[in-house]
Amino acid sequence: MPPSSSHAHAPDEPSRDPASPAADAAPAPAPASTPAVGEISAQTLNRLSVYLRCLRELQAQDVRRISSQALAQRFHLSATQIRKDLARFGEFGIRGVGYEVEPLRQQLENLLGLNRSHAAVLVGAGNLGSALACFQGLQGEDAFRIVGVFDDDPAKIGQSLGALRVRNTAELADAVRETGASIGILTVPAEAAQTIAEVLVDAGVRALINFAPVTLRLPDGAQAKNVDLMIFFEELAFFLR
Amino acid sequence: MPPSSSHAHAPDEPSRDPASPAADAAPAPAPASTPAVGEISAQTLNRLSVYLRCLRELQAQDVRRISSQALAQRFHLSATQIRKDLARFGEFGIRGVGYEVEPLRQQLENLLGLNRSHAAVLVGAGNLGSALACFQGLQGEDAFRIVGVFDDDPAKIGQSLGALRVRNTAELADAVRETGASIGILTVPAEAAQTIAEVLVDAGVRALINFAPVTLRLPDGAQAKNVDLMIFFEELAFFLR
DNA sequence: TTTTGTGAACTAGTTCACAGCT
DNA sequence: AGCTGTGAACTAGTTCACAAAA
Numbered sequence: 001m002p003p004s005s006s007h008a009h010a011p012d013e014p015s016r017d018p019a020s021p022a023a024d025a026a027p028a029p030a031p032a033s034t035p036a037v038g039e040i041s042a043q044t045l046n047r048l049s050v051y052l053r054c055l056r057e058l059q060a061q062d063v064r065r066i067s068s069q070a071l072a073q074r075f076h077l078s079a080t081q082i083r084k085d086l087a088r089f090g091e092f093g094i095r096g097v098g099y100e101v102e103p104l105r106q107q108l109e110n111l112l113g114l115n116r117s118h119a120a121v122l123v124g125a126g127n128l129g130s131a132l133a134c135f136q137g138l139q140g141e142d143a144f145r146i147v148g149v150f151d152d153d154p155a156k157i158g159q160s161l162g163a164l165r166v167r168n169t170a171e172l173a174d175a176v177r178e179t180g181a182s183i184g185i186l187t188v189p190a191e192a193a194q195t196i197a198e199v200l201v202d203a204g205v206r207a208l209i210n211f212a213p214v215t216l217r218l219p220d221g222a223q224a225k226n227v228d229l230m231i232f233f234e235e236l237a238f239f240l241r
Numbered sequence: 242m243p244p245s246s247s248h249a250h251a252p253d254e255p256s257r258d259p260a261s262p263a264a265d266a267a268p269a270p271a272p273a274s275t276p277a278v279g280e281i282s283a284q285t286l287n288r289l290s291v292y293l294r295c296l297r298e299l300q301a302q303d304v305r306r307i308s309s310q311a312l313a314q315r316f317h318l319s320a321t322q323i324r325k326d327l328a329r330f331g332e333f334g335i336r337g338v339g340y341e342v343e344p345l346r347q348q349l350e351n352l353l354g355l356n357r358s359h360a361a362v363l364v365g366a367g368n369l370g371s372a373l374a375c376f377q378g379l380q381g382e383d384a385f386r387i388v389g390v391f392d393d394d395p396a397k398i399g400q401s402l403g404a405l406r407v408r409n410t411a412e413l414a415d416a417v418r419e420t421g422a423s424i425g426i427l428t429v430p431a432e433a434a435q436t437i438a439e440v441l442v443d444a445g446v447r448a449l450i451n452f453a454p455v456t457l458r459l460p461d462g463a464q465a466k467n468v469d470l471m472i473f474f475e476e477l478a479f480f481l482r
Numbered sequence: 483t484t485t486t487g488t489g490a491a492c493t494a495g496t497t498c499a500c501a502g503c504t
Numbered sequence: 505a506g507c508t509g510t511g512a513a514c515t516a517g518t519t520c521a522c523a524a525a526a
Contacts, residue, residue, distance in 0.1 A: 042476060043517080049475045053454060067485060076456050079485095080519060087487050095486040095525040112475050113482040127372035134368045137454075137471045144474055182481050183474075207477035213294055213378075215317050223480045225473050230378045232466050233385055233424075234290045234353050235283060236448035239464045240423050241354040284495080308507060320507095321497060328509050336503040336508045 040088075047085055048108055050077070055105040067098035114143040120183035121176055121205070123196050125151040125159070125166045128211060129187035133161040147179045148172075152192075169196070176203035186210045197224070281329075288326055289349055291318070296346040308339035355384040361424035362417055362446070364437050366392040366400070366407045369452060370428035374402040388420045389413075393433075410437070417444035427451045438465070 054075045058066060068086075072079035086092050086099070092107055093099045109115050122133055129149065138144050149161055150169045159166045167175065175181070184200040186193055186208060193212035200208065201222045208224040210216055216224045295316045299307060309327075313320035327333050327340070333348055334340045350356050363374055370390070379385050390402055391410045400407045408416065416422070425441040427434050427449060434453035441449065442463045449465040451457055457465045 040479075041516080045476050045479055046472055049469075049472045052475075053471075069485075076458075078519080081517095083486065084488080084518085091487075093486050096484045097526070098485065111479075113478040113480075114475065118478055118481060127375045131368035131372040132470075135470065138474070143478060183477055207481055209473050209477065217317075223477065225476055227470075227473055228290075229373075229376070229468075230294075231287050231290045232450050232468055233379065234293075234355065235286050235466055236424055236450065236464065237354040237359055237384060238281075238286055238352075239354075240359060240448055282494080310507075319497080322495095324508060325496085325510080332509075334508050337506045338504070339507065 044085055044088075045112075047077075047081070048112060050075075051082065051085070052105065052108040052112065052114075055101055055108065058101050059105060063101055065098050065100050068093070070098070117142055118144050118183050119147045119179050119181040120144055120185055121148040121150065121172065121179070121181045121200070122146055122185040122187065123150045123169065123172065123200070124186060124188035124192075124211075125149055125153075125156045125161065126187060129185075130161055132185060132187065133164060144183070146185070147181055148175045150175070172196075173199055173203040176200060176205055180204070182206050184208045186212055188212060190214045285326055285329075286353075288318075288322070289353060291316075292323065292326070293346065293349045293353065293355075296342050296349065299342050300346060304342055306339050306341050309334070311339070350384075358383055359385050359424050360388045360420050360422040361385055361426055362389040362391065362413065362420070362422045362441070363387055363426040363428065364391045364410065364413065364441070365427060365429035365433075365452075366390055366394075366397045366402065367428060370426075371402055373426060373428065374405060385424070387426070388422055389416045391416070413437075414440055414444040417441060417446055421445070423447050425449045427453055429453060431455045 051071075054071060054077075058071075058074075066074075068079040068082045071077065071082055083093070086104075089107070089111055092104050106115075122129055125133070129151075132138070133146055133149050138146060146164065149164045149166050150172050151157060151166050152169050156166050157168050176184075182205060184197070184205040184207070186196060188196055190212045193210060193214050194216055197208055197210070197216045197218060201218060206222050208216065208218070208222065210224050210226045211229070213228045213230065215226070218224055292312075295312060295318075299312075299315075307315075309320040309323045312318065312323055324334070327345070330348070330352055333345050347356075361379075363370055366374070370392075373379070374387055374390050379387060387405065390405050390407050391413050392398060392407050393410050397407050398409050417425075423446060425438070425446040425448070427437060429437055431453045434451060434455050435457055438449055438451070438457045438459060442459060447463050449457065449459070449463065451465050451467050452470070454469050454471065456467070459465055
């Protein structure tokens with residue numbers, strides 16, 4: 001990886017590109033009315049992830065029920081917003097009581113699509129790529145499994161990363177088809193990102209996390225989440241003026 | 242955005258708490274009217290970072306001038322928004338012509354506080370910490386310098402990461418004071434994050450990037466940016482339902 | 483009671499459309 | 505003519521405040 005790509009993430013993308021692969025509504029298990037995919041903002045989605053994390057923490061502490069109020073205080077959130085966000089997908093709470101932690105956690109996992117396992121391939125075995133390949137957050141979850149790590153650099157090919165061995169990028173498309181991977185993680189240099197993204201999407205990947213500081217142009221039906229780490233640093237620099 | 246960040250995430254924090262360590266207005270070098278720090282939203286700030294990156298790319302291609310229209314098309318942004326964002330800080334454009342790349346780039350760098358160098362310490366030399374310590378995006382910029390890497394683990398202490406050697410976390414506070422570091426990068430386990438954050442802030446660090454999925458509670462005057470990589474994955478999982 | 487779920491009010495952010503320079 | 509800068513219109517997102525349910 002050349003100038004090891006400058007990856008960094010993207011807090012939230014500059015507004016643009018309203019195109020989104022809207023999926024259908026109502027996933028089988030949810031009894032409540034579920035809005036079409038495109039109708040939930042990234043912001044809301046991120047909050048749901050946060051709530052889920054909070055619920056898991058509560059569950060680890062054997063908390064069975066919690067009110068929006070208590071949840072908000074415990075994790076510095078807004079009680080009203082928690083209620084609004086949750087109410088969007090059904091009536092999960094019990095009036096006068098609060099929410100039951102376990103069922104709510106499950107609802108959120110279903111809603112976020114974490115109830116099934118997603119295979120991911122990672123391209124670019126530089127420092128960041130290696131870190132992600134070994135990332136405990138991913139290993140711990142059942143929802144995501146990295147099934148292949150790829151790089152161009154002959155020096156890296158063959159090296160092992162955790163349980164995986166770095167393979168030649170030439171094998172990428174075949175590997176995606178064989179494993180049915182639906183997620184691609186791009187930790188390649190900026191120049192290579194677009195090309196690799198196209199290979200991935202052609203082979204069947206539908207969701208990308210792109211750590212390279214470029215905007216990917218993707219066909220409909222494929223989604224990319226840009227993550228530019230430099231932007232976080234620049235945001236802090238601003239507060240230090 | 243939360244005061245000093247709330248839980249774990251990154252994209253953009255759940256709304257709330259308008260409190261912010263507002264600094265004063267008008268930094269000396271900017272001739273244009275500069276709003277107080279707290280008045281610029283994280284969203285706008287991120288867009289400014291994006292514009293800056295685009296300008297640098299244009300400059301590398303010897304483009305001298307560009308209109309908001311052309312800029313927008315080239316990088317898939319919104320022309321109106323570019324103009325609105327920039328106009329907020331002064332009249333940088335030439336009507337009928339567009340913007341001069343070089344001076345605009347400088348203005349943005351000043352505005353974002355990238356004209357001076359910020360020393361950063363990194364705590365937690367795991368996979369992610371190591372990746373960031375060697376991160377070219379940071380090495381390339383003059384604006385940020387990682388001046389120290391710290392860890393608790395005796396097995397890691399003494400190892401070298403790029404030009405640096407991992408030091409004992411016990412030396413952290415002294416190192417911050419000696420180097421005058423203003424930024425702290427937290428790549429420690431969730432349990433350790435709050436404690437380390439306090440040590441850093443006590444020693445003089447005013448801005449943190451926290452990769453641990455916990456909400457840091459910080460005194461006024463210190464700012465944390467939470468970055469939770471899992472949230473990016475969860476966002477994609479949703480689109481794959 | 484207590485606490486959810488939700489319309490209504492409010493606030494922030496984006497896009498439109500055009501006046502005003504060059 | 506061409507393009508910026510900007511009020512005005514619009515859209516999205518948040519908070520308030522209260523009716524309905526347990």
